Amino acid sequence: MSFSFATWNINSIRMRAHLVLEWLKQHPDCQILALQEIKCETEQFPSLFEEEGFHCLVKGQKSYNGVAFISRTPLTLVTDHLPGFDDPAARYIEASINGLTLGNLYLPNGNSGGEAGFKTKISFFDALYRRTQTLLEAGQPFAFIGDYNVCPHDRDLAPGALSPDDALTHPKSREGFRRLLWAGLTDALRALHPDERIYSFWDYQAAAFQRNSGLRIDHALLSPTLADRLEKVVVDREERAREKPSDHVPLIVTVR
DNA sequence: ATGACTGACATCGTCAGA
Numbered sequence: 001m002s003f004s005f006a007t008w009n010i011n012s013i014r015m016r017a018h019l020v021l022e023w024l025k026q027h028p029d030c031q032i033l034a035l036q037e038i039k040c041e042t043e044q045f046p047s048l049f050e051e052e053g054f055h056c057l058v059k060g061q062k063s064y065n066g067v068a069f070i071s072r073t074p075l076t077l078v079t080d081h082l083p084g085f086d087d088p089a090a091r092y093i094e095a096s097i098n099g100l101t102l103g104n105l106y107l108p109n110g111n112s113g114g115e116a117g118f119k120t121k122i123s124f125f126d127a128l129y130r131r132t133q134t135l136l137e138a139g140q141p142f143a144f145i146g147d148y149n150v151c152p153h154d155r156d157l158a159p160g161a162l163s164p165d166d167a168l169t170h171p172k173s174r175e176g177f178r179r180l181l182w183a184g185l186t187d188a189l190r191a192l193h194p195d196e197r198i199y200s201f202w203d204y205q206a207a208a209f210q211r212n213s214g215l216r217i218d219h220a221l222l223s224p225t226l227a228d229r230l231e232k233v234v235v236d237r238e239e240r241a242r243e244k245p246s247d248h249v250p251l252i253v254t255v256r
Numbered sequence: 257a258t259g260a261c262t263g264a265c266a267t268c269g270t271c272a273g274a
Contacts, residue, residue, distance in 0.1 A: 011273085012263055037273085039264065063264050064272070109274055149274070161274090168274060203274065204261035215274070247262080247274080 002231055002254050004030045005102060007145035007218055009201075009248035013038040013068070016246060017046040023239065023250065024054070024070065030252060031072050032097060034104035036147045038066035061090040067104045067146070069095050083134075085127035087120060100226070101135060101142035103128075107149045110167030118167055121149070125176030132183045141226040144185070147248065148219050150177045152187065155197065156216035161208070168217060177219075186227035188220040188253050189235070198235050201248045209240050220253045229255040 006027070010016050013035060024033065038045065042060040049056050049070050059080040060066035067090060069075060075097040082092035082105070091106045105128065110121035128144065135142045150173045151157040162169055181187065189198065199214025208214065222230060232254040239249040 015263070037263095109272080111274065112272060166274075201274070206260065208261095217274075244262090 002029075002256055003098065003100070004252055004254040005032045005034070005143070005145065006030050006250045006252040007034040007036070007104070007147075007220065008250040009036040009106070009147040009218060009246060011037050011039070011246040011248065013046060014040055014044065015244070017048050019239075019242065019245070020070070021048060021052065023236075027252070029254075032075065032102065033070045033250070034102065034145050035068045035070065036066075036104070036106035037064075038068050039064060040066060057093060057095055059090045059093040061088075064089070065106060066090045067093045067106055069093065069102070069104060071097060073097065082124065082127045082131060084130050085124050087123075091124070099140065101140055103131065103142065103144040103146075105144055105146035105148070107147060109149050110170070110173065118170070118172075121167060122172055122176060125173075125179070129176075129179050129183065132180055132185060136184060136223065141229075142223045143188075143220055143226055143253070144180070145220045145251070145253070147217060148177060149217055150174060151215050151217060152177045152219075155195070156199075158199070158211075158213040158215070161203075161213045161215055168215065180221055184224050185221040186224070186230070188222050188227070188230055189216070189233045189251070191227065191230060192233050200235055200251055202240055204247055218248055218251050220251060222253075222255075226255060231256055
């Protein structure tokens with residue numbers, strides 16, 4: 001018996017609700033999908049999914065950001081913000097389902113807003129580190145899934161895809177990610193595919209997908225007992241070749 | 257040196273994304 005969950009930065013749920021619904025129908029084994037950048041207020045989240053029998057938890061805001069879960073079975077809201085991250089942006093929602101806790105996160109990009117913008121990114125990492133400690137102490141299996149806006153290692157980006165001083169490869173961003181690994185979490189994709197060139201994002205510009213000039217910035221970090229149950233990780237690259245796609249593709253994790 | 261793609265908006269140029 002296995003359990004699958006997925007994460008997908010959708011870049012506007014209102015523009016791509018049909019893509020998400022089709023994807024859910026094509027992936028009947030995926031129990032729960034975490035979305036980022038829904039780019040709408042909570043009340044504007046498409047009713048389509050509940051009409052189709054799905055259960056949704058949404059934390060939205062006007063214009064930007066916003067995160068949501070779409071689930072085949074009922075799920076329980078744990079929190080709609082990251083404790084200790086003092087910012088009104090809708091970038092985190094946490095739910096429990098079948099004894100598993102899932103944190104759905106959208107980390108700040110960190111390239112805009114100057115020094116303060118980058119600081120916000122680092123303070124999100126600090127709060128996520130503290131959340132990791134809290135959940136580790138609670139002892140339940142958990143995962144943090146979402147758009148981390150970090151290429152953890154040089155093999156996680158195509159050569160030349162970013163300028164050398166980009167916030168996505170900044171040493172402080174990478175340190176924020178590595179601290180979560182030091183705390184005991186497992187990068188699910190790298191646990192099973194340590195060296196493969198796998199990306200989850202391709203820019204809309206300059207034919208980035210055609211040139212495979214991509215980034216691996218969408219990640220699933222697993223708690224120790226969940227990592228022990230890890231079976232499979234798939235990045236659904238095909239989704240980027242569709243009509244009017246998101247610039248990110250889904251990442252699907254299967255555990256026993 | 258510039259513009260490139262896309263989405264949202266108290267839209268028709270500007271900001272944010274990564």
